[in-house]
Amino acid sequence: MRTKESILSSLERQGAVAVVRLTDASAIDWVADTLIEEGLAALEITLTVPGAIDQIARLTERLGDDHLVGAGSVLTPEDAARAIDAGAAYIVSPATVEGVVALAKGRGVPVMPGCFTPTEALRAHGLGADIIKIFPADVVGMPFFRGVLAPMPHLKLMPTGGVTPENAGDWIRSGAVAVGVGSALLGKQIIADRDTAALRERTRTLLASVRGARKTNE
Secondary structure, three states: OOOHHHHHHHHHHHOEEEEEOOOOHHHHHHHHHHHHHOOOOEEEEEOOOOOHHHHHHHHHHHHOOOOEEEEEOOOOHHHHHHHHHOOOOOEEOOOOOHHHHHHHHHHOOOEEOEEOOHHHHHHHHHHOOOOEEEOOHHHHOHHHHHHHHOOOOOOOEEEEOOOOOOOHHHHHHOOOOOEEEOOOOOOHHHHHHOOHHHHHHHHHHHHHHHHHHHHHHO
């Protein structure tokens, strides 16, 4: 059985999470299989996906412990509990909802609440956040990460919003422990066309960008 520590270690080692926000749930298996085949094993199924809880349960059972299927856009403790019961390996929220953090913490599941300011980030850490999702990251920019981490290097920050396969490494160089990538990876036209070649190429670019940044940081 996976532990909270092993899940967090895997997420940080992976360095990138695919934020799967689809209007057509029938594309989830194709998306998951394509990403995994290219080496991206961390998938965040947002609760805005039709039948998201059932999809999380099904994917978790089908993919097994070698892959990290989490729940995103979690706004209430009740939804956090449903997602965890379905097998979600981690919980992500666009905001810091104290009840969501407490529920996940109590269940021993990694939780990543969304924050926008240094004060919010420090508060989320104090509540028990494992990784702090900076959202929308493109509004604050990469200098924000360097600025916040200078006096608070103990915070683990992950940008979502504005992260692309091409600039993912720049976020890592700015201090992010991992990045969340949504529409820049899973474009609407790519999904509509089931364009496997394009999705493969974007995934390769993303992972190469993260790896390159980490070599630079060594």
